[in-house]
Amino acid sequence: MNKENISKSVIRRLPRYYRFLSELEENETERISSxxxxxxxxxxxxxxxxxxxxxGGFGHQGYGYSVSKLKEEIAKILGLDNKFKAVLIxxxxxxxxxxxxxxxxxxxxxxxxxxxxxQEILGEKINDLEIRDEKNLESFCEENNVEAAFLCVPKSxxxxxxxxxxxxxxxxFWNFTHYYIQGDYPEATxxxxxLSDILMTLCxxxxxxxxx
Amino acid sequence: MNKENISKSVIRRLPRYYRFLSELEENETERISSxxxxxxxxxxxxxxxxxxxxxGGFGHQGYGYSVSKLKEEIAKILGLDNKFKAVLIxxxxxxxxxxxxxxxxxxxxxxxxxxxxxQEILGEKINDLEIRDEKNLESFCEENNVEAAFLCVPKSxxxxxxxxxxxxxxxxFWNFTHYYIQGDYPEATxxxxxLSDILMTLCxxxxxxxxx
DNA sequence: TAGATTGTTAATCGATTAACAATC
DNA sequence: TAGATTGTTAATCGATTAACAATC
Numbered sequence: 001m002n003k004e005n006i007s008k009s010v011i012r013r014l015p016r017y018y019r020f021l022s023e024l025e026e027n028e029t030e031r032i033s034s035x036x037x038x039x040x041x042x043x044x045x046x047x048x049x050x051x052x053x054x055x056g057g058f059g060h061q062g063y064g065y066s067v068s069k070l071k072e073e074i075a076k077i078l079g080l081d082n083k084f085k086a087v088l089i090x091x092x093x094x095x096x097x098x099x100x101x102x103x104x105x106x107x108x109x110x111x112x113x114x115x116x117x118x119q120e121i122l123g124e125k126i127n128d129l130e131i132r133d134e135k136n137l138e139s140f141c142e143e144n145n146v147e148a149a150f151l152c153v154p155k156s157x158x159x160x161x162x163x164x165x166x167x168x169x170x171x172x173f174w175n176f177t178h179y180y181i182q183g184d185y186p187e188a189t190x191x192x193x194x195l196s197d198i199l200m201t202l203c204x205x206x207x208x209x210x211x212x
Numbered sequence: 213m214n215k216e217n218i219s220k221s222v223i224r225r226l227p228r229y230y231r232f233l234s235e236l237e238e239n240e241t242e243r244i245s246s247x248x249x250x251x252x253x254x255x256x257x258x259x260x261x262x263x264x265x266x267x268g269g270f271g272h273q274g275y276g277y278s279v280s281k282l283k284e285e286i287a288k289i290l291g292l293d294n295k296f297k298a299v300l301i302x303x304x305x306x307x308x309x310x311x312x313x314x315x316x317x318x319x320x321x322x323x324x325x326x327x328x329x330x331q332e333i334l335g336e337k338i339n340d341l342e343i344r345d346e347k348n349l350e351s352f353c354e355e356n357n358v359e360a361a362f363l364c365v366p367k368s369x370x371x372x373x374x375x376x377x378x379x380x381x382x383x384x385f386w387n388f389t390h391y392y393i394q395g396d397y398p399e400a401t402x403x404x405x406x407l408s409d410i411l412m413t414l415c416x417x418x419x420x421x422x423x424x
Numbered sequence: 425t426a427g428a429t430t431g432t433t434a435a436t437c438g439a440t441t442a443a444c445a446a447t448c
Numbered sequence: 449t450a451g452a453t454t455g456t457t458a459a460t461c462g463a464t465t466a467a468c469a470a471t472c
Contacts (some may be wrong), residue, residue: 006333011416015409019390033453042394044244045453046441053455061454062448065268079419093309098407099430100305107408108415148418172418174411178231188420193407193412195310196319197227200290201405203320204223206360206384207291209401221463245429257429258465265431273430274472 006054014074016041021071033064082108086148087141087170089161091116091124091131094100094176095152099126112144117157137161138168148172155179162188218266225263226286228253233283245276294320298360299353299382301373303328303336303343305363306388311338324356329369349373350380360384367391373401 020040024032031115034048052058052065056071059065061161075081086109086129088099104111114126114138117134124131140146149165151158158179165173172189173181181190232252238243246260253260264270264277270285288292298321300311307326314396316323326338329346337344344352352358361377363370363385370391377385384401385393393402 011413012409014416015406017411018410018412019406035453040395044441046443047439049453049455050440057455059454060448061446062452064453067440071396078416080412080415082419084256084415084418093305093312097305097309102408102411104411107411108419109283109411146413162378163339168227172414174381174414183252189414189417191410191417193405193410194227194231196314197224197231198403199294199314199316199321200221200227200317202360202384202386202401203292203294204226204290205401205403207294219463247429256465258467259463261429261431262464269431271430272472273470274428276429 010051010054011040014078017051018071018074018078018080021067021074024067025071029067031064032067032070033198034059037065078108079107080108083110084108084147084172085110085112085138085145086150086174087111087113087115087146088150088152089115089134089137090151090153090157091118091121091126092152092154095150096126098150098152098176099129109148112146113140113152134161135140138164141165141168141170146170148174148175150174151179159184222263222266223414225253229263230283230286230290230292233279233286237283241279244279244282245278246271249277261420290320292318292320295322296320296359296384297322297324297357298362298386299323299325299327299349299358300362300364301327301346302363302365303330303333303338303371304364306368307362308338310362310364310388311341321360323362324358325352327352346373350376353380353382358382360386362386362388363391364388371396379424390396 008076010050020037034045034104038045038048053072053078055073058070086104088095090144091099091114099111099114113132114129115132115134115137116122121131122133147170151161151170153161155178158177162173162179162181162185166185166188171187173191175190175192176195178194181188232249246257250257250260250296255400259329264282267289270282298316300307300323303311303326323341326341326343327346327349328334328343333343334345359382361382361384363373365373367390370389374385374391374393374397378397378400383399385403387393387402387404390406393400
């Protein structure tokens with residue numbers, strides 16, 4: 001299992017496989033062929049087999065793939081059984097939505113702290129986690145072996161927060177801001193969620209469709 | 213300007229160009245070369261020139277690109293001056309965050325209605341827009357020429373909602389649910405935001421890094 | 425004019441798809 | 449054994465990068 005050279009494109013498809021396999025499992029489908037899975041995923045049987053074979057031979061000739069086994073394998077590859085400790089910074093609308101809404105325990109994470117700099121809401125709770133004062137961020141991260149941060153602050157606050165986190169060893173970021181982490185910290189591991197970028201591409205498509 | 217054959221990869225980079233150009237404009241940078249822009253974007257000068265040339269010759273030999281003109285052109289290509297009327301369905305955490313947080317008027321949209329099926333919160337307001345009863349969705353969309361919908365409902369509710377919207381002519385979706393719109397409506401224009409998929413890929417990267 | 429930098433064609437690289445022997 | 453379907457190699461396609469003549 002030489003994962004060194006597995007392309008980002010393959011990795012990005014894994015959660016999709018995982019979701020569809022979960023659905024199949026719920027429908028009590030026991031086995032599936034690459035062809036059928038490709039149909040569901042709107043891709044080709046070739047791609048399904050290529051993708052899965054990056055990680056090992058999960059299928060059986062003449063039979064296909066065991067749905068539950070394959071789902072299990074993908075969970076393992078993604079590392080969903082981890083409990084990476086994470087903090088969320090910024091309990092505004094987006095931050096609250098993320099904290100309240102995501103099932104972190106199914107996604108390899110455990111949310112252990114929520115931070116904000118608004119003194120008025122400190123101590124309030126979101127899903128049993130109290131909102132802590134941002135000034136205690138470093139001590140908290142060090143004491144709790146925090147490994148990841150979910151950045152839900154305004155862009156103007158992000159630079160400072162990321163610097164502080166990076167300095168106390170938190171180098172993995174789920175970034176909802178437009179602050180460009182990789183620009184300042186090329187070594188950081190980052191997944192950006194630039195919601196407005198995505199909405200702009202929807203705008204583009206609609207704009208295009210109108211012209212035709 | 214034959215946009216017919218412009219690849220999705222190019223389109224997805226446009227919002228990024230737009231953001232960096234906005235920053236350059238704020239810093240009062242007047243002109244920029246493909247090389248400098250590439251440095252900022254962490255790509256190659258070749259790619260920058262190829263991308264921009266899909267839409268026309270915006271540069272000047274020996275000079276580079278005018279920041280403000282290029283920004284303007286990209287805005288035009290994306291169609292950000294549109295005011296596509298949109299409704300948001302589901303005013304839970306995510307829906308509220310989206311409604312309150314996004315600057316739709318800068319992104320080619322105008323949010324004209326928010327809908328929910330929770331009778332208890334009907335009439336409440338998010339950014340001056342009252343929450344309306346979901347049962348009036350069709351009539352509202354028809355009366356207001358709604359063209360897009362932002363789906364922030366639970367997955368279980370999405371199938372029904374999308375069907376109803378599609379039937380009354382709303383065929384463009386910004387989809388925060390895990391309901392697979394393209395599966396049922398291949399003709400719909402969809403941008404999915406699968407937050408948990410993104411978090412899983414962060415998990416993968418962290419898991420990878422640990423093993424080394 | 426000389427230097428800089430584009431627009432564009434050609435070369436390379438990587439990802440997707442097709443084909444088919446291996447095998448359950 | 450015959451049919452199905454994988455794993456894997458080869459062919460194709462598309463996207464990125466390099467090169468360079470055109471030109472401001």
